[in-house]
Amino acid sequence: MYRILIIEDDLAMAQAIQREMTVWGNEAEYVEDFQNVPAHFAEFDPHLILLDITLPFYNGYYWCGEIRKISNVPVIFISSAADNMNIVMAMNMGGDDFIAKPFDLNVLVAKVQAVLRRTYDLSGKVPVLEHRGAMLNLYDTTFVYNGKKINLTKNEFKILQTLLEQKGRLVSRDTLMTKLWETDDYIEENTLTVNIARLRRKLEAAGLNDFIATRVGEGYIIEVTGR
Numbered sequence: 001m002y003r004i005l006i007i008e009d010d011l012a013m014a015q016a017i018q019r020e021m022t023v024w025g026n027e028a029e030y031v032e033d034f035q036n037v038p039a040h041f042a043e044f045d046p047h048l049i050l051l052d053i054t055l056p057f058y059n060g061y062y063w064c065g066e067i068r069k070i071s072n073v074p075v076i077f078i079s080s081a082a083d084n085m086n087i088v089m090a091m092n093m094g095g096d097d098f099i100a101k102p103f104d105l106n107v108l109v110a111k112v113q114a115v116l117r118r119t120y121d122l123s124g125k126v127p128v129l130e131h132r133g134a135m136l137n138l139y140d141t142t143f144v145y146n147g148k149k150i151n152l153t154k155n156e157f158k159i160l161q162t163l164l165e166q167k168g169r170l171v172s173r174d175t176l177m178t179k180l181w182e183t184d185d186y187i188e189e190n191t192l193t194v195n196i197a198r199l200r201r202k203l204e205a206a207g208l209n210d211f212i213a214t215r216v217g218e219g220y221i222i223e224v225t226g227r
Contacts, residue, residue, distance in 0.1 A: 002116055005046035006030035007037060007063060008078065009055050017050060020105045021112070037063050038147065045130045046073060048116055050108075051095075053079040053086060061093050068094040070135055070144040071128050074115045078103070129164040131222055134208055136160055145206050155180050156199045163212060163222045172219040196220065 004021045006028060008014040014030035021028035031040050034056040041049075049067065053060040064075055077090040080101040087098045096115050099108060129136045134145040141157050143150045152160065162179050163171055177192050196212065203211045213221050 002026045002047040002120075003044060004028040004112065005041060005044055005049045007034075007049060007055065007060065008052045009034060010052075016105065017108065020109060024109055024113075026112075034058075038066060039133075041067060041071075042130060042133045042135060045128060045135075047120065048112060049073060049075045050112070051075050051077050053077060053081050053090070061089060064090075064093045064095060070142065071137055073128065074119050076111060076115060078108070129161065129167075131164060131167060132208065132211070134206075134211070136164055145208060148206065150202055150206050152199070152202070153195075155195045156202070159195060159199055163220060167222045168224040170215055170219050170221045176220070 004026050006014050006017050006021075008017065008030060011030075018028040018030055029040070029044055029046075031037055033040065037058075051060045051064060055063070060077060060079070064077075067073065067075065074096040075094060076097045076099060077095045078099045078101060079086065079090075090098050096119075097111055099111055129138065134143065136143050136157075138161065141152070141154075143152050143157070143160065158180050159176060162176060173192060180192070180195070200212060203209075211222065213223050215221060
């Protein structure tokens with residue numbers, strides 16, 4: 001099941017698209033607060049976005065640009081402004097496809113399925129891991145919280161990726177050390193502790209307190225309670 005986020009201010013159209021996406025086995029939501037699109041994006045963590053150009057407050061180009069700062073999730077523009085200039089602009093802003101209104105819902109479904117198949121059948125993984133509103137992009141290794149990028153070293157990124165992929169489950173120190181150094185050579189165990197401590201300081205400085213919990217003698221966990 002894929003998650004589809006619909007950013008469309010025509011409520012009847014948004015609801016019709018949501019129903020059609022659901023019929024085809026996807027989970028779909030539409031945005032209602034057009035001043036707070038990033039919050040809905042972070043909470044829903046979609047696999048694909050359907051994005052209108054003409055929207056209240058900020059247009060679709062603006063939101064596509066904001067999303068592209070933190071994610072490579074595919075974006076399909078849907079708009080009645082289907083002249084060449086708008087189509088070119090949509091592609092230049094990071095869009096993956098463009099569908100002109102009015103459109104047949106069957107055509108929309110076919111386009112959505114094609115983009116999803118291209119993106120996820122080839123990559124085999126979801127591009128963004130999310131927890132408590134913080135997002136780790138697996139493609140460009142960026143980590144973003146509250147619109148701010150947190151710079152990570154290669155090892156810090158690997159630690160965070162491993163813990164987020166196993167969110168809610170304990171990850172042993174041995175597992176993390178194998179993931180980080182991918183070698184049978186002896187690695188000083190304190191090196192992992194130093195990396196975890198440095199990562200925690202960065203998370204706390206960004207406002208993410210208690211993001212990683214320690215189980216003494218066992219390992220580390222990102223707990224899902226209290227999200």
